[in-house]
Amino acid sequence: MTRRRLTIDVSGCLLEPEQHSEEAPFRWESLFGTEKPVEIEIGSGKGLFLASAGSARPEHNFLGIELSRKYARLAAQRVLKSGLANVRVWPGDARPLLLRRIPDASVRAVHVYFPDPWWKKRHKKRRVFSAELVASIARALEPAGVLHVATDVQEYFGVITALVAAEPLFSEQLVPPMKEPEHDLDYLTNFERKFRLEGRDIYRASYMKPQADEVTTPVLSPGAVVSDLAGEPQDG
Numbered sequence: 001m002t003r004r005r006l007t008i009d010v011s012g013c014l015l016e017p018e019q020h021s022e023e024a025p026f027r028w029e030s031l032f033g034t035e036k037p038v039e040i041e042i043g044s045g046k047g048l049f050l051a052s053a054g055s056a057r058p059e060h061n062f063l064g065i066e067l068s069r070k071y072a073r074l075a076a077q078r079v080l081k082s083g084l085a086n087v088r089v090w091p092g093d094a095r096p097l098l099l100r101r102i103p104d105a106s107v108r109a110v111h112v113y114f115p116d117p118w119w120k121k122r123h124k125k126r127r128v129f130s131a132e133l134v135a136s137i138a139r140a141l142e143p144a145g146v147l148h149v150a151t152d153v154q155e156y157f158g159v160i161t162a163l164v165a166a167e168p169l170f171s172e173q174l175v176p177p178m179k180e181p182e183h184d185l186d187y188l189t190n191f192e193r194k195f196r197l198e199g200r201d202i203y204r205a206s207y208m209k210p211q212a213d214e215v216t217t218p219v220l221s222p223g224a225v226v227s228d229l230a231g232e233p234q235d236g
């Protein structure tokens with residue numbers, strides 16, 4: 001007997017870029033149907049972070065931006081299977097979206113986890129992190145908004161921390177230790193699960209924009225290296 005795969009209607013979560021005017025900035029309330037603090041994830045992959053964070057913080061709305069339409073759809077499916085109404089997934093390139101479509105000072109947090117490293121020299125320009133992206137994130141974050149970054153690639157981490165250090169609005173924050181997963185889905189993202197199971201080092205950093213009434217004083221250091229890999233998480 002052949003098994004039929006159930007098709008999930010993802011229209012409640014997966015956004016259709018064609019249905020949004022190309023240049024108009026997003027209106028968060030109409031995108032989500034509710035007015036809540038917004039968090040953005042750049043490069044959501046299969047959506048583990050969106051599903052976990054969306055369920056842990058129902059008082060926030062989450063926008064995942066994923067270049068691959070296939071992964072964007074998988075992420076939307078995962079979110080809907082978790083019964084979440086506070087997550088949307090945008091299939092497309094995060095860079096023009098951050099540059100033009102995100103209203104100023106309207107985002108509580110931006111997450112970029114395990115961005116593609118594009119190892120070859122001639123491919124490095126495809127990396128998502130650039131001075132322009134960092135400036136876009138700094139503009140999009142609200143006062144006291146935070147940028148969270150993680151990668152397993154030390155060289156790329158150095159590039160990211162240097163780019164952020166050049167943006168005077170950000171100050172580096174202490175990164176809490178990685179939590180020990182209690183089960184297979186209890187990781188930050190799919191790539192974090194993969195790399196921790198492989199025993200790789202993970203480099204993480206968080207940066208905060210000043211409070212509205214704070215004097216801007218850049219306090220930047222080269223970024224923390226976190227290698228907190230004790231314990232044997234379950235696979236499955």
Ligand SMILES: C[S@@+](CC[C@H](N)C(=O)[O-])C[C@H]1O[C@@H](n2cnc3c(N)ncnc32)[C@H](O)[C@@H]1O
Binds near residue numbers: 095114191
């Ligand atoms: C290495 S994967 C990491 C996925 C997920 N963050 C994780 O940790 O499991 C990087 C993801 O970023 C997406 N990506 C790459 N460039 C992007 C861009 N410019 N805008 C949005 N997503 C992008 C890729 O399609 C891929 O799914």
